[in-house]
Amino acid sequence: MIPSTRHIARHAARHVARHITRRLASGLALALTVCALPGTARAQAQPAAAAITLGTTAPFSGPFAEYGEEYRKGADACLAPVNAAGGVRGRPLRIAYLDDAYDAPRAAANLRTLAGQGVAAFVNLVGTGPMLAMQPVLDELKIPAIGTSSGADVLRTPEGASPWVVHTKASNGDEFAGFARMLPTIGMTRIALVVQDNAFGKAGLASALKAFQQPGQTTPVVNLGQDAAGMEAAIAQVRQAEPHAVVLIAAGTAAPAFIAQYRQAAGASARVAVLNVVGGRVLTGQLKEQVAGILTAVLYPSPWTGTRRAAREYQAAMAEAGQELSLLSMEGCMNLRFAVAALRAAGDDASPAGVRRALDRGVVLDLGDFALRLAPGSRVASRHMSLGIYRANGRLTE
Template identity: 25%
Template sequence: MRPDRRRALQRLVGGCMAVASSNALTAESALAGDILLGQSAPLTGPLAKTTTQFNQGALAWLKQVNDRGGIKGRAFRMQTLDDSGWAEQGEVNAKLLVAEHGAHALFGFMGASACLSCARIAEQEGVLFVAPVTGSSALREASLPSTFLMRPSHDDEVRQVVKHGATIGYKRIDLLFDYNAQGFSIRNSFEEACQHANILRHRSVSMARLDDDVRQAVARLSPSKSEAIILACSHAVSGAFIEAFRAAGFGGAFYALSTVDANRLVETITSQAVGVHFVQAVPYPWSKSRRVTADFLTFSQRHAIQPDFASLEGYLAARWLTHVVERTTKPAELKLAFQGAPPLELGGFRLALEPGLRSASRFVELATINRELRFIR
């Protein structure tokens, strides 16, 4: 670890951790038999807005359950520790949430903390790791019996994008991906999906995660031949590539996987983001065409929530959690409750852990940025 990061990490660990919830975990709530949830997520830094949005939906649902008497008399309490987007701090937070705060489950881990190492800490500590906000294939491939995922994998996302492109007639689809284990997993799924969709002309190019010099990638993915580009990088790399590729004459489509933070990308390249398609793991939240989103819009108005994709995901994750806990309020039995929980049917959105699948949902939908820099379907 770099010395400056080490010093900053030591200051964070030694100081007072930021807490985001009026329902902080306390010794009194533990004695009262409450169900204690712990979360590590960015409360500061570039991804703080997404954390705030997710938590608005989740905490509002948990509050509604508590206001109605909880589940079998037990209320939910949730505490969030700030990791500022650092994986190292997320690991520290995961241990603190269990050892110091008595969390029964680690819930809604976000950003760098939604990772394999934090899931393994949950296994070691004997608590659940529920609904991390990530499509990481590593969490789906490792042996993690206490990890319960809600959203689809990045592999599911890229397969759906290739299928969509083939359906509308693209003959050449290319991929820009991060030079890391997750990126190469996405690349493998991309190549399999292209073969299955009979897209014979495709190319994959990797980028160093923190490298925004995209000239070499632009040269390798010729704008004159590409019809669609799938972006599986950070928002900074993706934004730089979009600007450079457009400037080189590309007039085709961009598809951004959930590895790209949509809010940050739009803030970074503004009007150049118009027309970019973003993969979403939950339905379009501003429409009443599905019962799940119609219910969410009514819920958002009642609880003064700004509806968006992240707040809807938090709301759905919390509903899934409370749906499972209805089967048992004993922390020691929560794993069995998840494994045997019946499907949660919400009207146009279904959550079910089925044999052979590690995620409760494989829902994938595309949303596009319009000229007002807002999402449309």
Template identity: 25%
Template sequence: MTRSSTPRPRTGTRATTRRTAVCTAAALAVALTACSAPGESDDDTKASSGPIKVAVVNAQSGQLSSLGDWEYKGAKLAVDEWNEKGGVDGRKIQLKLFDDQGDPTTGTNIARRLVSDKYVAMIGTAESAVTIAMGPVLQQAKIPNITSGQSDGLVALKSPYLFLNGPTSTTYDSTLAQHLVKDKGYKKIAMITNNGSFGKGEHDAFLKAVKDLGVTPSTDQVVTTDQKEFSAALTKIRSTKPEVIFIGSEEVEAGLIVKQARDLGITAPFAGAAPQGTPVFIDTAGKAAVEGTIVSSPYLSNDVSAASKKFAAAYQDAYGKEAELHGAKAYDGANILLTALKTSNGASGQELADAIRDTRYKGLLGDFQYDESGVGITKTTIGVIRDGELVPQQ
């Protein structure tokens, strides 16, 4: 019997087959990489269909839940308006709320979930300490984050994916210090702040601002974030007979401080930043106790412009409640994010972060233009509480 005369494949043919298989596998790998979620590869991603997943992370329980509620409502209002008009290039925005409980550890765990669940971006938090804790996880995953926090510690992270939807404590407090020292002529200024991220940021920013103006506080009292009784600190403040008292703490604690100060017979006006312009602060302290409080804010009321009136009316219609600063900040932040998603054709990662930085947006708080630090607005104005309402300084 003779062997078959069919020729065997040449070595070159086998090599070509192997190269074809390798190239096909490589092409498949590239295709799969292009579909990766944020944080799963070093490449930016851009999906062309399906909903765009955006998270809102804020306290929905605990002492800071009012902030989270305002922030969620503001962001949701903006998203609902975009979705009613077709979303971003026909893709709807899928907004999901996460409760960080005002706790940095909980926030960090949520950040990891945003990575695994393939969220494109995050709005929040309103608590600087929580946002700072989440920052490294979000940065590593290239997930852009627009926060309502104002601590200068946020800027110190130097994350190219972190953006503020309002001014920093330095802006709030330098404007306030200028008003108290230059406009009002106050020289005897007392301070009371807490030792949390927000309070420390306020403390350092205001202290530097007044010292730069040649004024050293008559006393500088620091309390804890969970403190409820302040008689010791307030007694020391009372002994200095201050002309004004700077307060750097969140809404509920600040309200308790003012209420107890009035009970101790302290009549000097208080001065502060964003928390002192909120209904929670006013309600906690009492209308009479907060009369004359001086507030530095980029959003003094719903009546300052045609845009603010339109926003407030839409907010009232949607939720049956009156809008305020934190809702306005989140509304601006969400609109900036959605605008960037549109201009980048639904990009994520570095490309989306670059689009946010390139966005010029005329918002409720002012004209946003982000710099490399993630700060987009650097101006506040002075208001005063009269008859339970924050109104522009006359």
């Protein structure tokens, strides 16, 4: 039977309707897909910018654990506003941490582990002994290290310095020279040096003797014993010398232990001066109100001052993080901020080589009334030192 013209027309109309329906459905699906993506139909979802990683090996266990913990608190607190503001060239920053328990071989091994994670630089490394072991590894890995707790001059001499290490604070030699210059102005002319028998103490003693030894004058040197009997013998030697002040070259728990026993034997007015790195909760926490009157070198603005921009910005970051203020966390913050400045100066090349080139050109962290200025070719960003005194509440007065 031959279809009629009317039948053919109806069939064609149904075919066209089905075709139009399919096209409309396809178009609607495409429209829904486009609406689900940002921008136009050509827009593609962009992957998040890869994070830039900094690495830290430090003691988070053992007698020097306070150093690692306080540096971490300061660095993490001051990293948060950097990431909130977009990181570095749109890339967020993170810090990878490893515990070395202040063990030199373990610290060196941790550097290799962190290097395998693709760090752009190391920050906030801790200890003279560990640094002596880490410097050859840094030279081998060719990764910069920015900021170390150690002020040992042996790490800054032409023979002992590493081109891959940048120091953001004055050296122990600068601190001892400051003590030798400032203590006599407040009537403290007779000084005794009390020295811990480890790499920190030995390195510090050489710098202290250079600052305090005068022609025809002998500065008593007393070795700090490793046990209670040795501590008692050291205190007896110091009292026999009758110094106006003791310059203590010791860190960790040995420092507050000596100060407490020495003041118990010689009286609460006995004066002790400590290096900047000795300050912190390990000192104030153990001595409590007995910390009052202890002298110290101040290498950064006091964390408690309200007049310095560096301190105010640190205080705001620590408050946001819910952390208490301290000398060591202030240092951890400043080291982190200088590392960020170096990364920004490196431009689009946030590799170890790019950061090293930026450091070689010179990097400045200018905070108005305080700055870290690394001159081209230099490896020391600050030699600032002032004299501070602890109050009974553990805070410093400069």
